[in-house]
Amino acid sequence: MHTLLQDIRYSFRQLRNHPGFALTAVLSLALGIGATVSVFSVIYGVIMHPYSYADLNRLVTLSYSDPYGNFWNAWITGPQLRELQQAHAVESIAAWNEWNLTVTGHDVPEDVAAYTNTSDTFPTLGVSPLLGRNLGPSDSPEGQEPQPVVMLNYRFWQRHFSSDSTVIGKTLELVHKKYTIVGVTRPHFTWGWDADVYLPQKLTNDQALQFGVVIKLRPGITQAAANAELQPLMERFAKETPTHFPPKFKVDVRELSYWTVHQLGGTLYLLFAAVAMLLAIGCGNVSILLMARGTARQHEFAVRSAVGASGSRIVRQLLTESLMLSLTGAGLGILLAYRILALIVAWLPRNFFPSDTDFSVNPPVLLFCVGLAMLTGVLFGLFPALQMARPEIGQVMQSSTKKAAGSVRGKRVHSTLIAGQIALTLLLMTAAGAAVNGFLSMMRVNLGYDPHNVISIGIPIHENTYTNWTARMNYYEQLRAKIAELPDIVSTGISTNATPPSSGDEQRFELLGKAPNPSIEGQTARLNYIDPGYFRTLNIPLLQGRMWTHTETAHSALLAIVNETFAKRFYPAGDMLGHSVEVPTQKNEPPYTLTVPGADSWMQIIGVVRDSLNDGLDKPVKPAIYMPYGTVMWMHTQILIRSRTDPQSILHSIRQQVTRVDPDQQVNGEVDSLETWIRNEPEWARGRLISVLFAAFSILALVLAAVGLYSVVSYSVAQRTNEFGIRMALGASKTDVLKIVLASAGASIGLGIALGFAVSFGLNRLIARWVESSNHNPLLILGAAAVLLAVAILACVAPARRASSVDPMTALRCE
Structure with missing residues (x-):
């Protein structure tokens, strides 16, 4: 115990006397561990332990x-x-x-x-x-x-x-x-x-x-x-x-947890793989720093061996220092994890997991964090410890503390670590580029409707109220008319189940005079119940035919309108109007579902409207049938409202209008604009989460790789000070020395970029699928490599300039 305390005190003094080394190592670990713990906390809360039920x-x-x-x-x-x-x-x-x-x-x-x-x-x-x-x-x-x-x-x-x-x-x-x-x-x-x-x-x-x-x-x-x-x-x-x-x-x-795992599991595991790579880059940094630091301390360890220190004592001393670094980094990483965790949870797709899911850095996660810190501490501290455990006492004691060049094995290890860091960084940057590009493409998708300044108001009906068709129809019409009276309202439209971009219910249908096509997935279409103001409110143009009127709705008219996709698929000749469609599943089940007489019989198609998204942001438009909302009325509906100003500013007035129609009725507690509906789409939320976090992780990886490269080049320059002095004394110019330094780092950089290219190109399509992007453009890899190369060169410039400015006489005095 006494010797352990000695090792701890000595390690603390060493780290305190070299704050730059200690701070760089701790931050490298903290970033990796903080990101890893936060993502693991989300995985634990959403997938591994979403419910606290018995059995x-x-x-x-x-x-x-x-x-x-x-x-x-x-x-x-x-x-x-x-x-x-x-x-x-x-x-x-x-x-x-x-x-x-x-x-x-x-x-x-x-x-x-x-x-x-x-x-x-x-x-x-x-x-x-x-x-x-x-x-x-x-x-x-x-x-x-x-x-x-x-x-x-x-x-x-x-x-x-x-x-x-x-x-x-x-x-x-x-x-x-x-x-x-x-x-x-x-x-x-x-x-x-x-x-x-x-x-x-x-x-x-x-x-x-x-x-x-x-x-x-x-x-x-x-x-x-x-x-x-x-x-x-x-x-x-x-x-x-x-x-x-x-x-x-x-x-x-x-x-x-099937739905959560099915919808979100792949995204979370992908993020965990990204932070694992970030942690590996951080650990590589610390390993480089420790080996460089250990090489600089060869003289110290040779003296300690000469006076009787055993190899195991030297290994224990170095492992103590590395564990102190790792535990400090873990502590800082836990604090950082709380902030990253809050950010990730805020950006998780809504409705993919219960709203009360426990996201916290709890005991299992803390245990994972401590174990991770101990493991990384041993791994990145063991190699330099073993390397320093048996120093060549005679050779080290006879030379100065600044050797003409580092050992061949040390250089190879440094080069390998740097190459690995650069390869992982390039892979992360490639994935981030694909994710960001895919998300930007999704944001530019043609919606087919205008969501700006449109809000969706949910209206539930209490049990045992408006239990017959006429009473419910009159109530919905009064609501729509009362809301339309407000001065800032441009238009209103009832949308029972047709609020885009995921609208309508998938239902089977039949066309009069046409046998069902067995090759068309059960011949289904998205069924939407709306009123005449729906298309005007969303700015969806009518391409053929006409729209039904409020009078026809009130008199239970059996009419239908279809979208372009429906018309092109089932009537490619363009003779859609006048034909009839039947949806046999529309049944009257009072008081919850009220239908007009003949709702499950033939309905005449009177118009065709332009396509608008109805199956999410990343899928093609499905065939759609629009019917008067009175055809089938449930005990809830939605009213779409387009206003001249921000709809949220008039929400209180809208609520007042609803209570004026019936004081006991209410608006749904959560009211969102149609732009918010888009942001709540699973694919939009997933795309934002992956693109933002991958971009952030790749930037951190780029910084860490640059720090590691800078450390290696600086270490190399320090070890070759007298070599550069001799070269300059013999006539070498500063440019020659600069080229030597850059060339020595260039091998590691080139190897890393080559490995990164091989992995990124080999996994290009797979990466695009992982980040849910349809774009697998190889130019993204070339762009990421160019950025990485530029940053690597910048990381080498400062120590290279320092090497070229060595005074030959000062360097020769070191011998």
């Missing part, structure tokens, strides 16, 4: 896939849920429905997202509450009305009740009905994406009321076994409610 490995979503590779979560009715509970593979079920309610009893109704849960939901999840108790079977007894109780989400409790610990037993008024508060969830409870409150749900025989389902499998039951058992049961459910299922499907239960 998480046995919880699966009830889902299915169709022959075309599409995948959906299943929604089933109350009677079907009772049957599902009897299956052998099922131990228990968590089932829920979603609804928007309002907090009443105040001046202005507040929108809340409510999850109504069946009796076994919280027992199935196995999560204890923060305060009070969970909802359970006693709150929704079979055959009886649910108890008037409510459980609060942690965030809602903080916001609405100011974290009042005595809230249990108090009441919350929702749509003029009082509920007793029985519990508060723990922080980061992730049941549901944005739920504010949880209510007990009664199972009824209503075929229109559907539930999402999470199954807890019995111990020992595999997903494959569950699929096999549930397939015939789900096929029978599909015959009972054919509009809830595709024509052909296979039961395909998945783990709860």
Whole structure:
């Protein structure tokens, strides 16, 4: 212990006496470790540990896939849920429905997202509450009305009740009905994406009321076994409610985190690979610095060996110094990780993971960080330690502390490390270039509509209100007309499910007089329910035919408009107008879904509109059918509003107009502009995240590689001081010395760029796919190499100029 303390004190003095060396090494490690820990924290929170449920490995979503590779979560009715509970593979079920309610009893109704849960939901999840108790079977007894109780989400409790610990037993008024508060969830409870409150749900025989389902499998039951058992049961459910299922499907239960891993996992692993390369470059820097420092201390170690120090003691001393550097870098890296983590989380694509996911540098992540620091400390400290453990005492003692040239093996190691740094940096820069270029291409894509100054207002309807077609139609029309009265409004349009750039529902259809084409993916189209003001509000031009009128909508006219893609694919001769289309899945299921008579029969096509994006920003436009929104009306709609000013500035006035039509109704709590809808698209958010972070990591890698190269060249110049003095004394010019220094560094630079070229060109298409860019332009690699070469030359210039300015007499006195 005493000798260890001696080593620590001596190491501290050495680092304090050489602050430039210590600071460079610590910062190199801190940047790499900080970036690595932050990305690992996101991976841990999103993929490795997204839920804190009991027996998480046995919880699966009830889902299915169709022959075309599409995948959906299943929604089933109350009677079907009772049957599902009897299956052998099922131990228990968590089932829920979603609804928007309002907090009443105040001046202005507040929108809340409510999850109504069946009796076994919280027992199935196995999560204890923060305060009070969970909802359970006693709150929704079979055959009886649910108890008037409510459980609060942690965030809602903080916001609405100011974290009042005595809230249990108090009441919350929702749509003029009082509920007793029985519990508060723990922080980061992730049941549901944005739920504010949880209510007990009664199972009824209503075929229109559907539930999402999470199954807890019995111990020992595999997903494959569950699929096999549930397939015939789900096929029978599909015959009972054919509009809830595709024509052909296979039961395909998945783990709860499937969607998150499927949509975001590749992006996060890609970022982790990038920061791993950044960490490798940082570790390479520290290794170069330690070897250069160790070579400069050869005389010191030779003296210590001569007076009796063993090789193991010298190795321990050097390892102590490297571990001090690595642990200091790790500590600084953890502090840096908190800032980087907040930045990454802010830029993660929304709706890809539960909003309450815990992103933090928690104990497992800290353990990973400490282990990473220890590992890197040993790895980059071991080689120079072993190299210095057995110095050639006689040779070193007889020479000065400045040798004519470093050892051949040391030069080779330095060259290899520099070449590796440059190759990794070029690979990172190539990926960053592809990501940025792909993101810029996405930003320049032709939308087909104008989102500027357009806002989407979500209007949910409370249960047991506007339960017939006429009442619901009149309510929506009154809302639209009332909002249009505001002076700053240019136009309004009802868009039940047609808010771009991902709009409409994929549905099967038939064309009168044409047999379905089996080669066209089930002959499906995006079905959109809109009003006559929709195209005017979005500035989408009508190319052929006409638009229906408000009068035709009010009289249940069976009319349709299609987009260009639909017309070209199914009627390439251009004779689209006057033909008829049928969507057989449009069924009346009151009170949740209200349709006009004949909604599932033939509708006349009266117009063709220009294409606009309807399947995201990075996919081709799909065939689309537009119908009057009165054809099918759900218990929610959206109103698109184009204004002369920023729509957010008139949002309060819009809310007031809604409450003037019905004081008990509300606007959705989250209201976004259509430009925000674009930014929330998964591909846009992923592209921004990858391009920005890859660009930042590649810049850091470039700086670290430049620092490493500068260190090696400076070390080489210091070691060859008397050589340069002799050369200049014999007549060599400053230019000659400058060329010698640059040529010695040029070999490492050239080798690194050659390796980087080989890897980048070999992985060019793969890199483009990794960063989700359709562009794999080889010129990006050449541009990245040119930038890297310029920075490398700049890193060599300063020590080369220092070498060329050596005074021959001063250098010769060193001998």
